[in-house]
Amino acid sequence: MSLNQALRDAADILRSAGVPSPEVDARLLAAGLLGVGPLELFGRSTVPEGFWEAVRRRELREPLQHILGSAPFGPLDLQVGEGVFIPRPETEVLADWAVGQLKRIDAANPRIVDLCTGSGALALYLADACPSARIAGVEKQDDALRWALRNAEGTGVEMLRGDVTDPDTLSEWHRSVDLVVTNPPYVPLTQDLDPEVYLDPPEAVFAGNTGMDVIDAMLPLIYNLLIPGGVVGIEHDDTTSDAVQSALLTHGGFDTVTVLTDLAGRARFVTASKVSV
Numbered sequence: 001m002s003l004n005q006a007l008r009d010a011a012d013i014l015r016s017a018g019v020p021s022p023e024v025d026a027r028l029l030a031a032g033l034l035g036v037g038p039l040e041l042f043g044r045s046t047v048p049e050g051f052w053e054a055v056r057r058r059e060l061r062e063p064l065q066h067i068l069g070s071a072p073f074g075p076l077d078l079q080v081g082e083g084v085f086i087p088r089p090e091t092e093v094l095a096d097w098a099v100g101q102l103k104r105i106d107a108a109n110p111r112i113v114d115l116c117t118g119s120g121a122l123a124l125y126l127a128d129a130c131p132s133a134r135i136a137g138v139e140k141q142d143d144a145l146r147w148a149l150r151n152a153e154g155t156g157v158e159m160l161r162g163d164v165t166d167p168d169t170l171s172e173w174h175r176s177v178d179l180v181v182t183n184p185p186y187v188p189l190t191q192d193l194d195p196e197v198y199l200d201p202p203e204a205v206f207a208g209n210t211g212m213d214v215i216d217a218m219l220p221l222i223y224n225l226l227i228p229g230g231v232v233g234i235e236h237d238d239t240t241s242d243a244v245q246s247a248l249l250t251h252g253g254f255d256t257v258t259v260l261t262d263l264a265g266r267a268r269f270v271t272a273s274k275v276s277v
Contacts, residue, residue, distance in 0.1 A: 007041075029058065029064070030047075062199065071119070073121045086200060091183050099130070102179065113181075114135070116140075119144070123135050137157060165218055174224045178231075179233075180232040185213075185214045186236045236269065245270055
């Protein structure tokens with residue numbers, strides 16, 4: 001069988017399984033197994049070894065990134081697998097906002113903390129953009145922390161085990177941080193999401209019936225970490241923008257509360273500053 005025919009047959013299999021982008025996924029699987037970019041498949045004729053096993057796994061709705069062993073995030077290619085949340089492209093909006101904030105910070109070596117770092121995506125994105133920064137990623141789950149440590153090798157980013165709902169976490173960094181970013185668990189408990197979502201660690205996805213359990217609980221730590229005037233960016237569910245804004249304002253330690261939208265125009269992020277005393 002030619003590679004082109006195999007790609008067509010694989011796309012039909014994935015389409016029947018309800019995979020949202022069957023043609024793209026089939027090509028990405030073949031390219032990943034061959035170690036080339038998808039555009040480099042043109043002119044190739046041989047079906048790569050392991051292709052049909054990879055298609056079978058995707059047919060069962062195993063995340064594409066788990067099969068390939070990596071996930072793109074901006075300029076990065078992060079190692080991912082079982083036990084760690086797969087970074088999504090929309091989080092790059094928060095990362096780009098944070099890079100913009102770093103350009104406004106009057107510090108030669110700004111301090112940044114990524115809470116609920118997971119694979120280390122936000123922390124490592126910011127390290128790539130600002131090599132002079134001192135950056136820490138905080139993760140509670142041991143499985144996820146192992147992925148973060150693997151991705152951070154050689155970068156200088158500190159990946160630390162910690163509970164973001166404990167106000168004393170990272171106490172040696174308190175009142176010294178210029179920028180906090182976080183993509184915490186924020187999805188309200190539900191059973192009607194795509195199957196792939198339920199293969200992410202549930203503790204990295206869901207946050208109670210409202211989706212606000214972790215965000216509400218982490219605000220004291222964010223306040224403790226930031227210097228006066230320091231800024232925070234929080235990713236949240238597309239149903240909870242008002243709740244996140246209200247939580248920051250009710251806390252009393254934050255102002256300049258602002259909404260950011262994702263590429264589809266949905267309110268998905270809230271940013272704020274720590275009040276200056």
